Amino acid sequence: MARGSNLSRLGDFNQTVLFDAIRRAPAGISRVELVSETGLTAQTVSNIVRRLLDEGMVVEGGRVQTAVRGKPRTLVRVRPTARYAVGVHVDPATLTFVLIDVAGQVHQYARRRTPQAPGPDDVVAVIRDEVQRLLAAADLAPGALLGLGVAAPGPLDVLEGTLLNPPQLAGWAHVRLRADLREATGLHVLVDKDVTAAATGERWAQGGARHHFVFCYLGAGLGAGVVMDDTVLRGASNNIGEIGNILVAPGAEDLGIGPPGSLAATCLPQALVVRAQRLGLVPAGVGSEDFVGVDEVFTEICERAYAGDARCLELIDDAAAGLAAGLAVMVNFLDVDRVVLGGPIWSRISSRMLEVLPALVQPQLVAASGPLVIEGSAVGEHVAAQGAAALVLDHFLSPRPAVLVMD
Amino acid sequence: MARGSNLSRLGDFNQTVLFDAIRRAPAGISRVELVSETGLTAQTVSNIVRRLLDEGMVVEGGRVQTAVRGKPRTLVRVRPTARYAVGVHVDPATLTFVLIDVAGQVHQYARRRTPQAPGPDDVVAVIRDEVQRLLAAADLAPGALLGLGVAAPGPLDVLEGTLLNPPQLAGWAHVRLRADLREATGLHVLVDKDVTAAATGERWAQGGARHHFVFCYLGAGLGAGVVMDDTVLRGASNNIGEIGNILVAPGAEDLGIGPPGSLAATCLPQALVVRAQRLGLVPAGVGSEDFVGVDEVFTEICERAYAGDARCLELIDDAAAGLAAGLAVMVNFLDVDRVVLGGPIWSRISSRMLEVLPALVQPQLVAASGPLVIEGSAVGEHVAAQGAAALVLDHFLSPRPAVLVMD
Numbered sequence: 099m100a101r102g103s104n105l106s107r108l109g110d111f112n113q114t115v116l117f118d119a120i121r122r123a124p125a126g127i128s129r130v131e132l133v134s135e136t137g138l139t140a141q142t143v144s145n146i147v148r149r150l151l152d153e154g155m156v157v158e159g160g161r162v163q164t165a166v167r168g169k170p171r172t173l174v175r176v177r178p179t180a181r182y183a184v185g186v187h188v189d190p191a192t193l194t195f196v197l198i199d200v201a202g203q204v205h206q207y208a209r210r211r212t213p214q215a216p217g218p219d220d221v222v223a224v225i226r227d228e229v230q231r232l233l234a235a236a237d238l239a240p241g242a243l244l245g246l247g248v249a250a251p252g253p254l255d256v257l258e259g260t261l262l263n264p265p266q267l268a269g270w271a272h273v274r275l276r277a278d279l280r281e282a283t284g285l286h287v288l289v290d291k292d293v294t295a296a297a298t299g300e301r302w303a304q305g306g307a308r309h310h311f312v313f314c315y316l317g318a319g320l321g322a323g324v325v326m327d328d329t330v331l332r333g334a335s336n337n338i339g340e341i342g343n344i345l346v347a348p349g350a351e352d353l354g355i356g357p358p359g360s361l362a363a364t365c366l367p368q369a370l371v372v373r374a375q376r377l378g379l380v381p382a383g384v385g386s387e388d389f390v391g392v393d394e395v396f397t398e399i400c401e402r403a404y405a406g407d408a409r410c411l412e413l414i415d416d417a418a419a420g421l422a423a424g425l426a427v428m429v430n431f432l433d434v435d436r437v438v439l440g441g442p443i444w445s446r447i448s449s450r451m452l453e454v455l456p457a458l459v460q461p462q463l464v465a466a467s468g469p470l471v472i473e474g475s476a477v478g479e480h481v482a483a484q485g486a487a488a489l490v491l492d493h494f495l496s497p498r499p500a501v502l503v504m505d
Numbered sequence: 506m507a508r509g510s511n512l513s514r515l516g517d518f519n520q521t522v523l524f525d526a527i528r529r530a531p532a533g534i535s536r537v538e539l540v541s542e543t544g545l546t547a548q549t550v551s552n553i554v555r556r557l558l559d560e561g562m563v564v565e566g567g568r569v570q571t572a573v574r575g576k577p578r579t580l581v582r583v584r585p586t587a588r589y590a591v592g593v594h595v596d597p598a599t600l601t602f603v604l605i606d607v608a609g610q611v612h613q614y615a616r617r618r619t620p621q622a623p624g625p626d627d628v629v630a631v632i633r634d635e636v637q638r639l640l641a642a643a644d645l646a647p648g649a650l651l652g653l654g655v656a657a658p659g660p661l662d663v664l665e666g667t668l669l670n671p672p673q674l675a676g677w678a679h680v681r682l683r684a685d686l687r688e689a690t691g692l693h694v695l696v697d698k699d700v701t702a703a704a705t706g707e708r709w710a711q712g713g714a715r716h717h718f719v720f721c722y723l724g725a726g727l728g729a730g731v732v733m734d735d736t737v738l739r740g741a742s743n744n745i746g747e748i749g750n751i752l753v754a755p756g757a758e759d760l761g762i763g764p765p766g767s768l769a770a771t772c773l774p775q776a777l778v779v780r781a782q783r784l785g786l787v788p789a790g791v792g793s794e795d796f797v798g799v800d801e802v803f804t805e806i807c808e809r810a811y812a813g814d815a816r817c818l819e820l821i822d823d824a825a826a827g828l829a830a831g832l833a834v835m836v837n838f839l840d841v842d843r844v845v846l847g848g849p850i851w852s853r854i855s856s857r858m859l860e861v862l863p864a865l866v867q868p869q870l871v872a873a874s875g876p877l878v879i880e881g882s883a884v885g886e887h888v889a890a891q892g893a894a895a896l897v898l899d900h901f902l903s904p905r906p907a908v909l910v911m912d
Contacts, residue, residue, distance in 0.1 A: 253871075326740075329736075331733050332734075333733075333841065334841055338838070338840040340840070340871045344838075345753070348756065349756075426750070427834065431746065432745060435741035
């Protein structure tokens with residue numbers, strides 16, 4: 099019953115409701131269907147569709163014959179390039195950028211190394227430059243860009259757009275990322291947690307079915323986004339998904355990364371690097387705070403594992419065993435029927451993980467649900483950036499978006 | 506935007522929407538407020554309120570002066586005794602019964618020992634007899650009783666109303682509890698998981714604030730219900746909340762109850778009884794499948810702990826330490842700001858648990874949220890029965906209830 103008063107950025111509330119119904123039907127939808135979808139009267143639907151056509155937000159195209167007699171119904175669909183949003187994913191090792199349209203199609207894409215020193219100012223500058231480059235290349239119509247969405251490691255204050263004290267970003271305590279980027283780019287800016295953005299991006303890509311899944315995010319940090327009944331959960335302080343301390347390997351050695359035997363100490367790339375160093379598989383010297391260095395050594399470990407190095411493969415398999423125990427905890431607790439894996443390191447370990455995880459997880463499940471689906475992200479490495487951009491679209495175009503203040 | 510077609514048991518959809526808005530405003534609500542709450546027109550609100558008054562579902566009473574000028578607004582509120590529901594909670598040791606009205610007030614209450622042998626038929630008979638006794642005592646008007654809600658241990662098939670293979674109820678595999686009770690009582694029957702019913706009961710009792718909490722259910726089994734953003738989560742197969750296998754005490758001895766060191770092996774009454782037996786604190790002889798026997802020995806352990814027996818108190822403190830670790834896993838994962846504890850054994854351990862849990866949990870929290878509230882159920886021992894009855898009210902009276910088929 100809740101109705102938004104400040105949500106009607108494109109006109110009145112009914113127009114927002116109607117446009118949202120149209121954009122969620124990518125194959126097109128008839129006015130008659132819109133009446134039954136939204137509960138609005140035929141007259142209201144007709145008037146608003148006319149207005150949306152005039153404004154270039156939707157187009158007509160295609161007809162369906164729904165009855166033996168009667169005239170065919172004209173379909174309305176969104177004009178994808180009517181509006182755009184930029185998404186940026188700030189990972190300690192990598193910055194990922196996408197420019198998407200209303201239909202979620204990626205028009206521009208870029209990756210950059212995250213500047214490691216001296217602090218967030220450099221990162222803001224890099225984001226500003228890259229966003230300007232993307233927008234120049236895209237050459238959008240004036241007013242077509244809705245804003246910039248940023249996915250960042252937690253914990254963060256989503257309402258203030260502030261990073262609180264992300265353990266993966268030393269020196270980033272209380273950075274007002276939204277305000278700084280607003281000032282640097284002149285765009286509307288929204289900041290959200292990386293796992294929430296990733297779950298949002300995945301939810302968009304998955305289409306129509308009834309979704310209950312955990313998105314397990316693997317990067318320089320580890321987290322989980324949750325989609326229950328098609329809704330991306332956020333948590334009381336918008337910081338859902340802190341799973342790194344879950345105990346999965348009792349008796350494991352202390353690596354100086356999270357509690358010994360925890361999910362973080364088992365699955366983070368820096369944990370695998372420290373273990374490889376201790377085993378003499380790779381040279382010592384790269385500290386676990388050096389995210390770019392860790393990322394490179396981690397890549398080497400994965401490449402050697404796939405090239406046949408049994409001891410490197412064993413490191414990945416140990417991580418898989420720990421991850422399996424952590425996934426079982428989450429699946430048993432929330433009764434999801436799907437686990438989606440993704441994030442910046444996922445593509446380097448995905449083929450081995452998908453090979454071994456199902457047999458490791460299944461015996462640990464206690465619920466009555468059907469077989470659990472374990473799969474890689476349908477979006478890929480830019481899922482969090484895609485989700486951050488999708489959150490901007492939702493903020494402006496949905497009648498009931500998550501509560502996210504924009505500058 | 507989803508609209509229900511089969512939800513309008515009391516009339517049309519708009520009437521259901523309006524009645525739901527009225528019953529969620531226990532202090533009363535004016536027609537003007539109803540217009541802004543529901544988005545219906547003033548004329549529609551006026552017509553439907555008139556119909557609800559005629560049918561005795563709501564009453565007028567009280568006026569509020571909302572402006573300096575203008576006539577005071579008449580408030581409409583639900584007539585609590587217009588409709589009723591019965592709730593039954595099937596715990597392996599105890600059956601709890603309540604009869605509640607639309608406002609959630611308890612009119613009848615009863616507890617019985619759960620028959621232990623030979624199987625479910627006896628339990629169905631006991632439930633039938635007790636429900637008939639309650640209804641005879643209440644002397645309701647014809648048509649006032651909406652139905653019977655049953656809270657039962659999982660896993661279960663909520664859509665079929667069938668217990669699948671509850672580990673706490675030997676011999677209860679694939680019992681068609683809803684069909685059996687429908688036949689035995691002639692009432693509409695709904696079956697749901699105990700933790701979901703308990704979370705629902707707690708949600709009803711907590712009133713208006715924005716809720717994110719985990720309801721940790723402690724009985725002959727252990728589980729968790731989850732409320733996020735005021736919504737009771739159910740899970741893909743309606744079996745949310747299996748937390749018993751979460752590892753909380755690595756290196757703990759094997760008690761033959763769940764995985765060693767798991768939450769179940771740390772907190773279940775049968776685990777404390779086995780430990781007490783091994784320590785020679787209580788006589789051996791009561792098996793952990795004898796739920797009534799375990800319940801009695803567990804009561805003795807608690808009473809001795811409170812009377813000053815340090816070794817019995819230590820058993821409860823060990824359970825508290827394990828429970829704290831499990832609560833930290835759930836709070837960190839879901840970013841809830843409140844944990845509510847309840848269930849059949851809760852009142853026996855609550856005072857010690859509430860004394861020690863906060864200091865045990867707080868250091869294990871990693872999220873950025875404010876202080877975590879840890880509290881006992883506001884409803885008490887009948888919370889799951891209350892919730893089962895509330896689910897029946899929701900089924901008939903809410904425009905968007907959970908999907909629960911009734912016979």
